[in-house]
Amino acid sequence: MKKVSFAEFGGPDVLRLIDAEEPHAGPGHIRIAVRAAGVNPVDWRIREGQMRKVRPTALPAGVGLDAAGVVDEVGEGVDGVEIGDRVFGEGTDTCAEFAVLSAWARMPGNLTFEEAAGYPSVMETALRVIREVGVQPGRTLLVSGASGGVGSAVLQVARDRGIAVIGTAGAANQDYLRGLGAAATTYDEGWVERVRRLGRVDAALDLAGSGVIRELVELTGDPRKVVSIADLAAPEFGARFSNMAGSVTEALAETVRLLDRGALHIPVEKSYPLTETATAHRDSQAGHTRGRRVIVV
Structure with missing residues (x-):
């Protein structure tokens, strides 16, 4: 099969499309013929070697955690899914023609493979950080870097x-944030004062890693009410860096529930063929994403 891989840590140019042995579904897992794979910031952070201390990576390594496709192998002990089912979920090395998933759910009938592929890690992360920051109904959450996949999910959840949510993003994404129910402002000079004018901040999330932890602590008045998924230096300010994934199976169940109710929609900003995975990584790293990017296989 064809698979995207890298043999050294580095920029997008280290990615190669190679011929590889097909993986197979072991006990408790399924294999899918991949139709689309999600592109997440964690993918390029792993590729660059940023995550080695918290997520050791043996080289050469594949790329991708999220995927949607058609089940073609069912491992021992797996119930409730059959060959031919359309599923989405999380696994390993999903930027490939075949991938093994460790967590999955049946795709709602109105979803395309491209749409479904971007939800698993995004929703697991969104649900986790909302839980970890401890914000309650009736309170206000500030989301820094709110227009990407995780931010879009956080706003809707x-x-x-x-x-209530206040979101920061680039000027081009202000109407997008407002459409998701957030009070919005840009993150350029003077953003702290603009946020204050929008209302009291009870908790804050840093989703972009743009060096704003000190300001988020200042706005909340409590470092325990600040969680980052993108700034490894967050603990230096008393805030939390969140990287321990929770239950993807539970996140997928919540995703399906929200999708069925029409309470969740994260747009696919751009799709790329498998041969252009490096370009997808490069675009993801450039930021300013509205929704998600996916690889079509």
Whole structure:
């Protein structure tokens, strides 16, 4: 099969499309013929070697955690899924023609493979950080870097739970944030004062890693109410760096519930063929994403 791989840590140019042995579904796992794979910031952070201390990576390594496709192998002990089912979920090396998933759910009938591929890690992360920051209904959550996949999910989950949200993003994404129910402002000079004018901040999330932890602590008044998924230096300010994934199976169940109710939609900003995975990584690293990017296989 064809698979995207890298043999050394570095920039997007280290990615190669190679011929590889097909993986197979062991006990408790399934294999899918991949139709689309999600592109997440964690993918290029792993590729660059940023995550080696918290997520050791043996080289050569594959790329990708999220995927959607058609089940073609079912491992021992797996119930409730059959060959031919359309599923989305999380596994390893998903930027490939075949991938093994460790967590999955049946795709709602109205989802395309491209749409489904971007949800698993995004929703697991969004649900985790909302839980970790401890924001309650009726309170206000500030989201720094709110227009990407995780930010889009956080805004919609928060709205569904009765949590008010203030979001920061680039000028081009202000209407997008407002459409998701957030009070919005840009993150350029003077953003702290603009946030203050929008209302009291009870908790804050850093999703972009743009060096704003000190300001988020200042706005909340409590470093325990600040969580980052992108700034390894967050603990230096008393805030939390969140990297321990929770239950993807539970996140997928919540995703399906919200999708079925029409309470969740994260747009696919751009799709790329497998041969252009490096370009997808490069674009993801450039930021300013509205929604998600996916690889079509």
